[in-house]
Amino acid sequence: MELRTAASPRDVKHYTTERLREEFLIEKVFREDEIYLVYSHIDRIITGSAMPIKKELVLTAGDELRAEYFLQRREMGVINIGGPGTIIVDGKAYEVGTKEGMYIGMGKKDIAFSSQDSENPAKFYINSAPAHMTYPTILIKPEGTPSDDVVIVKDENKVELGTLEDANHRTICKYILPGQVESCQLEMGITALEPGSVWNTMPCHTHDRRMEVYLYFEIPEDSFVMHFMGEPTETRHLVMRNEEAVISPSWSIHSGCGSRNYTFIWGMVGENQDFDDMDNVDLKDLK
Ligand SMILES: O=C(O)C(=O)C[C@H](O)C(=O)CO
Numbered sequence: 623m624e625l626r627t628a629a630s631p632r633d634v635k636h637y638t639t640e641r642l643r644e645e646f647l648i649e650k651v652f653r654e655d656e657i658y659l660v661y662s663h664i665d666r667i668i669t670g671s672a673m674p675i676k677k678e679l680v681l682t683a684g685d686e687l688r689a690e691y692f693l694q695r696r697e698m699g700v701i702n703i704g705g706p707g708t709i710i711v712d713g714k715a716y717e718v719g720t721k722e723g724m725y726i727g728m729g730k731k732d733i734a735f736s737s738q739d740s741e742n743p744a745k746f747y748i749n750s751a752p753a754h755m756t757y758p759t760i761l762i763k764p765e766g767t768p769s770d771d772v773v774i775v776k777d778e779n780k781v782e783l784g785t786l787e788d789a790n791h792r793t794i795c796k797y798i799l800p801g802q803v804e805s806c807q808l809e810m811g812i813t814a815l816e817p818g819s820v821w822n823t824m825p826c827h828t829h830d831r832r833m834e835v836y837l838y839f840e841i842p843e844d845s846f847v848m849h850f851m852g853e854p855t856e857t858r859h860l861v862m863r864n865e866e867a868v869i870s871p872s873w874s875i876h877s878g879c880g881s882r883n884y885t886f887i888w889g890m891v892g893e894n895q896d897f898d899d900m901d902n903v904d905l906k907d908l909k
């Protein structure tokens with residue numbers, strides 16, 4: 623597991639491009655036949671992936687957690703952006719299709735990931751945070767029929783925002799948050815931009831009570847997203863390519879403008895779970 627420390631906004635304003643990328647960018651999130659994880663001291667979020675191709679991948683705590691097993695004192699959310707796959711949780715198999723996800727509660731011991739077709743492998747994107755109690759483990763689908771183990775994202779949690787005129791027409795699909803899928807602190811979802819729209823999270827915001835990580839995907843090889851971070855009056859950019867993630871401290875804006883439309887997964891952890899508790903930035907104040 624790779625470790626990233628927290629960073630002060632006073633230091634970050636002096637960072638070179640290289641240092642900014644070292645601290646905040648997670649460049650190669652998906653690695654073949656590997657579980658790859660980055661542990662950030664910012665709210666102790668773990669961000670990473672499992673990309674099983676030829677073998678099943680088993681999640682272990684590693685030395686860093688000093689725990690008997692990964693979810694001994696943690697919870698986790700998973701969203702699959704690859705082909706169909708399977709997550710086995712304490713012996714129970716969940717079939718997780720493309721853009722389907724899972725919430726796995728604290729205390730689940732044995733977790734293994736596999737792909738149904740090695741030619742079209744699953745790409746499980748993972749966010750995990752410290753937890754204090756166990757909430758039910760559940761498969762999450764954006765569409766379909768609910769059952770005992772499957773929850774469907776409610777219409778009220780598919781929020782269309784922006785306009786083509788402002789180049790920010792997008793839909794935020796909220797997978798894990800109160801009233802949809804309960805968790806101790808983790809919230810996750812997918813935002814998809816409409817063709818012709820390129821701006822996410824614009825108008826932009828900070829949220830002093832939560833940090834956030836974005837994973838950008840569905841970006842063609844010759845395209846990119848300029849991701850903007852920093853205090854609203856000290857903005858910096860990171861050029862982001864397909865399937866790269868970026869860590870956003872609470873004091874930082876997190877907004878992007880692509881060379882075309884794209885999709886991203888957001889994950890938040892911290893003080894509260896009120897999605898709308900944001901400190902909106904007056905665009906006249908951006909520098
Ligand atoms: O496009 C957007 O706007 C978002 O997806 C916003 C993120 O979900 C976010 O930053 C929530 O705090």
Ligand SMILES: [Zn+2]
Pocket residue numbers: 827828829834876
């Ligand atoms: Zn945000």
